Amino acid sequence: MSLETFFQHLSNGLALGSLYALIAIGYTMVYGILRLINFAHGDIFMISTYIVFYGVTMFLMPWWVAFVVAILLTGIFGILVERVAYRPLRDSPRISVMISAIGASFLIENLAIVIFGGRPKAFPIPDYFNQVAHFNTISIPFANFFIPIVTLTSLVILLFIVNKTKTGMAMRAVSKDYEAARLMGINVDNIISITFGIGSMLAAIGGILWGIKYPNLIPLLGIMPGLKAFIAAVIGGIGDIKGAVIGGFLLGMSEIMIIAFLPSLTGYRDAFAFILxxxxxxFKPSGLMGQNVTEKV
Amino acid sequence: MFNKKNLYRMGLILLTVIVLAILNSVLGKYQVRILNLAGIYIVLGLSLNLINGFTGLFSLGHAGFMAIGAYTSALLTMSAVQKQANFFVQPIVPWLANIELGFLPAMMIGGIVSAIIGALLAAPILRLKDDYLAIATLGFGEIIRVIFTNTQSLTNGALGLKGLTRFTNVPYSWGIALLTIIFMFSLRRSSYGKAFMAIREDEIAAEAMGIDLFKHKLLAFTIGSFFAGVGGALLAHLMGTIDPLMFRFLMTFNILLIVVLGGIGSISGTVISAIIVTVSMEALRFLDSAINLGFVVIPSVPGMRMVLFSMLLMLVILFYQHGLMGRDEITLDTLGGFFGKFKKKEA
Known part of the structure; x- marks a missing residue:
């Protein structure tokens, strides 16, 4: 492999990794607080791309307005999903909550098929992102630079919220001990809503960037990235935001590199993440960054 | 052996067989197909119920094990000519090219292969719990599907296998469904079944009571995979065509819906809901096509049916977690009680 193609793969891997990372943060935050795999997260991610599509094509918004609207609406949508599908089951066995999550995911997918139609749609990419940067013989799409930058910026803002603000402190408290946090006067339900909102907004940012990179929209597009981002979160150590980002980069990069170096395995691409x-x-159930928690009887 | 209860049980089975025989001869081709599907979904629902409901292991990889059973049996029942017609992209591996078995042995081998692979896969992951186990089994289901898509000379890849002889008929599907029901009832009464349920209720307590967790979990998973494989084989020979896309997560979802609707952990609940879900899946097909209300025509919306079913799952789990039966069963006693009441009312 020549150096040029290697750099191209590198930039692709970096971009894909950033996208996984953005979605993985949502999984990891929700899991940290509710101990729940939010199966619908991938579908929330899908919704954001369609909001941009309809914003631009039907309501003729400028692209940046559509982006902001999509991020806000997706945040609200995430909160709504939590209200409807998870809150009523707060005290139920975990299996029930998980079945509810699977049900919510299927419901959103099928509603999307009914409402948006099953035919693929093209994501309206602003011209600004369609440029290609040339370095000597290497040409790299502009989006490949843009995506990691947006991801890292979002991460910094998120870490600020989680570590420096009062809400963030409450979030950390709830994830440590649900009952004790409530006794300390934290409104646990509100904090959970905020967590879902932030996670979904990050998924929306991921969705918009995903649309720019892979502009083919179908109602089921959220399933695979969703599952893989969850895997990224597990790899990084679920519940840990930085771990999710590292896991995302690791997964995206290795996925691209395996195909680059061993093209004969291309068909097995989707299986690779699951094997990982x-x-x-x-071998390390708590993930790369997670701490071992011993179970109390 | 021939006490009153057993006689009643045999009478009940005989009654079912007679009803099925009548249905089989009266109904049209399409309805018989639905009847077959109901039998197959009973087998599949019960096998998932054994893993999820009795033993409390949340497995989402059922479609993968069905795929193994379906493909194994299909490759064994196809004649050499059929195989040649299917494998035109790449010839089939030589050791499979000339094997041709009857349906029953092929189905059993399908189940056994599925059970072996199930046991091999489960052995390392069974120490995971709850949602981790769920996601790992989901991963296995996906991996199996991806492998089947890519092994062109073994499974014909994404093209799938076409033109299978449609061996599945009511005696096969319902015969195996009845055997599965009897097996599940007797398994649950056995010491193994009681151990499974003890694990579901409290793993640590069960272990303290001397139950070998790993052995019992592995056993439940293996038996479940066996029946999933058999169900897959029946399904393959009902449809006549199989391809890897058939065994997506959607398939697992349908079976999960049956188990949840019937009541997680109830055998009779699963049987009833398997029949209800299969029949309504077909009966509600009109939702996907245009509806003419006389004064207004609702245009066809493909997917409406699945919206309804996912909503049903949500509603059951949110408001009626017990499902139809909870963990109860329809037994001879409850039946007797029901008819007893009936008689009293008449008098």
Whole structure:
């Protein structure tokens, strides 16, 4: 492999990794607080791309307005999903909550098929992102630079919120001990809503960037990135925001590199993430960044 | 052996067989197909219920094990000519090219292969719990599907296998469904079944009571995979065509819907809801096509049916977690009680 193609793969891997990372943060935040795999997260991510599509094509918004609207609406949508599908089951066995999550995910997907139609749509990419940067013989799409920058900026803002603000402190408290946090006067339900809102907004940012990079929109587009981002979160150590980002980069990069170096395995691309997941669960279940928690009887 | 209860049980089975025989001869081709599907979904629902409901292991990889059973049995029942017609992109591996078995042995081998692979896969991951186990089994389901898509000379890849002989008929599907029901009832009464349920209720307590967690979990998973494989084989030979896309997560979702609707952990609940879900899946097909209300025509919206079913799952789990039966069963006693009441009312 020549150096040029290697750099191209590198930039692609970086971009894909950033996208996984953005979605993985949502999984990890929700899991940290509710101990719940939010199966619908991938579908929330899908909704954001369609909001941009309809914003631009139907309501003729300028692209940046559509982006902001999509991020806000997706945040609200995430809060709504939590209200409807998860809050009523707060005290139920975990299996029930998980079935509810699967049900919510299927409901959103099928509603999307009914409302948006099953035919693929093209994401309206602003011309600004369609440029290609040339370095000597290497040409790299502009989006590949833009995506990691947006991801890292979002991460910094998120870490600021979680570590420096009062809400962030409440979030950390709830994830440590739900009951004790409530006793300290924290409104747990509000904090959970805020967590879902932030996670969904990050998913929306991921969705918009995903649309710019892979502009083919179908109602089921959220499933695979959603599952893989969850795997990224597990790899990084679920519940840990930085771990999710590292896991995302690791997964995206290795996915691209394996195909680059071993093209014969291209067909197995989707299986690779799951194999990695099972390997991680077997050898280091708490993930790369997670701490070991011993279970109390 | 021939006490009153057993006689009643046999009578009940005989009654079912007679009803099925009548249905089989009266109904048209399409309805018989639905009847077959109902039998197959009973087998599949019960096998998932054994893993999820009895033992409390949340497995989402059922479609993968069905795929193994379906493909194994299909490759074994196809004649050499059929195989040649299917594998035109790449010839089939030589050791499979000339094997041709009857349906029953092929189905059993399908189940056994599925059970073996299930056991091999489960052995390392069974120490995971709850949602981790769910996501790992989901991963296995996906991996199996991806492998089947890519092994062109073994499974014909994404093209799938077409033109299978449609062996599945009512005696096969319902015969196996009845055997599965009887097996599940007797398994649950056995010491193994009681151990499974003890694990579901409290793993740590069960272990303290001397139950070998790993052994019992593995056993439940293996038996479940066996029946999933058998169900997959029946389904393949009902449809006549299989391809890897058939065994997506959607398939697992349908079976999960049956188990949840019937009541997680109830055998009779699963049987009833398998029949209800299969029949309504077909009966509600009109939702996907245009509806003419006389004064207004609702244009066709493909997908409406699945919206309804996912909503149903949500509603059951949010408001009626017990499902139809909870963990109760329709037993001879409850039946007797029901008819007893009936008689009293008449008098």
């Amino acid at each position: 997941l099972i390997a991680i669960l077997l």
